[in-house]
Amino acid sequence: MGATFFGQYLLSKGVINREALIDAINTQRNQNLNLTALAVRQGYLDKQQEEAILLRYRTSDAKLEDLCLESGLIDKVQLDELVRLQLSDWMRIGAALVAGGHLSCEEVEKHLDVFQEAQRRAEEQIETDFSACREPETVKTVVSLAVIHLGRISDQPMKLQTLSDHACDLAAGRRRYVQRLVGDRELHVVLDLPVEMESVLAEGLVGIPCESGTEVAIDAVCEVVNIIGGNACTQLEACGFKLRPDPPYSTEGNGPINGKGDCVRAEVLVGDAEMDVQVLL
Amino acid sequence: MTKWRVMTVDDSAAILTIIAAYLEDSEFDVVAAERDGRSAVERFAEMRPDIVLLDLIMPGQSGVETLSRLLAIDPDAFVVIVSSLGTEEAVHECLTTGAKSFLQKPFTKDDFIVFMRDLTQVA
Numbered sequence: 001m002g003a004t005f006f007g008q009y010l011l012s013k014g015v016i017n018r019e020a021l022i023d024a025i026n027t028q029r030n031q032n033l034n035l036t037a038l039a040v041r042q043g044y045l046d047k048q049q050e051e052a053i054l055l056r057y058r059t060s061d062a063k064l065e066d067l068c069l070e071s072g073l074i075d076k077v078q079l080d081e082l083v084r085l086q087l088s089d090w091m092r093i094g095a096a097l098v099a100g101g102h103l104s105c106e107e108v109e110k111h112l113d114v115f116q117e118a119q120r121r122a123e124e125q126i127e128t129d130f131s132a133c134r135e136p137e138t139v140k141t142v143v144s145l146a147v148i149h150l151g152r153i154s155d156q157p158m159k160l161q162t163l164s165d166h167a168c169d170l171a172a173g174r175r176r177y178v179q180r181l182v183g184d185r186e187l188h189v190v191l192d193l194p195v196e197m198e199s200v201l202a203e204g205l206v207g208i209p210c211e212s213g214t215e216v217a218i219d220a221v222c223e224v225v226n227i228i229g230g231n232a233c234t235q236l237e238a239c240g241f242k243l244r245p246d247p248p249y250s251t252e253g254n255g256p257i258n259g260k261g262d263c264v265r266a267e268v269l270v271g272d273a274e275m276d277v278q279v280l281l
Numbered sequence: 282m283t284k285w286r287v288m289t290v291d292d293s294a295a296i297l298t299i300i301a302a303y304l305e306d307s308e309f310d311v312v313a314a315e316r317d318g319r320s321a322v323e324r325f326a327e328m329r330p331d332i333v334l335l336d337l338i339m340p341g342q343s344g345v346e347t348l349s350r351l352l353a354i355d356p357d358a359f360v361v362i363v364s365s366l367g368t369e370e371a372v373h374e375c376l377t378t379g380a381k382s383f384l385q386k387p388f389t390k391d392d393f394i395v396f397m398r399d400l401t402q403v404a
Contacts, residue, residue: 003367004367004385005367005368005369005372007369007372008367008369008372008383008385011372011382011383012382012383012384012385012392012396013396013399014395014396014399014402017403018376018380018381018382021372021373021376022373022376022377025369025372025373093369149387152387202295205295205299206295206298206299206302207298207299207302208298208302215294216294216295219293219294219295220293220294220295222293223293223295223296226293226338226365226386227365227386227387228365229365230338230364230365230366230367230385230386231365231367231385233366233368234366234367234368234385237368237369237370242368242370243368244338244366244368244371245338245365245366246338247292247338247339247340
């Protein structure tokens, strides 16, 4: 498991039905307000000021609290009050399911323990410090998911070697796989791998031998990238981003990496093979 | 034993192959495997499978649009979304459009079979 929304987990395990999940999400949406919406309710911001702060929030890695203060429209005392109000009122999906009578507290806690343990095990595989990167939370999410899924599918040890701010052109003997994530911002997940690794990943994913360079193998690696990108969108939703992946594609050229955007590059070792995971921000 | 007739829809041939392999020798029979939403709608109208496993992110006609078209043909169509994208927003949109359930990729064979058997309790 890489990145999963708890409500979807409960649905897929048959713990709740679709009607219960729809009801719980609707309850959450009616109840939960972000800090700027609360600030509007309290009269600290008007709608136009709220939208300006949210626009900055969606296009940066800064915390909403910091952007509220930076705007000069909300002071520290007001912010503390908003955070207190938000914490006291915030309803999580489990609480919404209990409130709707779909599950008991004990049932939510039991399933949450299992769910969180699986999430924690996945996260433990990555020990690298991403704090020096541009947009560390976003980059960590994408790179961690890439390492987890590539290791699992190839069934080979994975090691994240280095992180750098320099994009790389596609090297000879490699193929580039790209997925664009779009929504309230745009980023690209780019995977460069030696062509001979295609057969390893394809066979690991599909379970039958696939020759590198064939349509079947390339399609399979595209699906690997799709799993990384789709799961990244799911995980980044918790950071406030609303993203959806476009269908992935492969290229023998540089694709979206053209020296214009910010890019973080992670060099990864899969078994003995080196590959690059790049996040174009 | 009558098998559940399943149609799979995914632009990735890899996923179609995996699902077919997982369901081999089970109580499920993959009667159609389509790689785009438009052909899925046509095949659904012809074959009326018991369960449709539908990808969300596909070139051309999206999964949500395909879901709507399937439900226009048969409002009781039992459509389940299978996608790498599992955001609250996507799950909510699919369920309120009429999907019966939602499974996030990746999944293991064991989890998938349990998920499918759970579906048959409500299908």
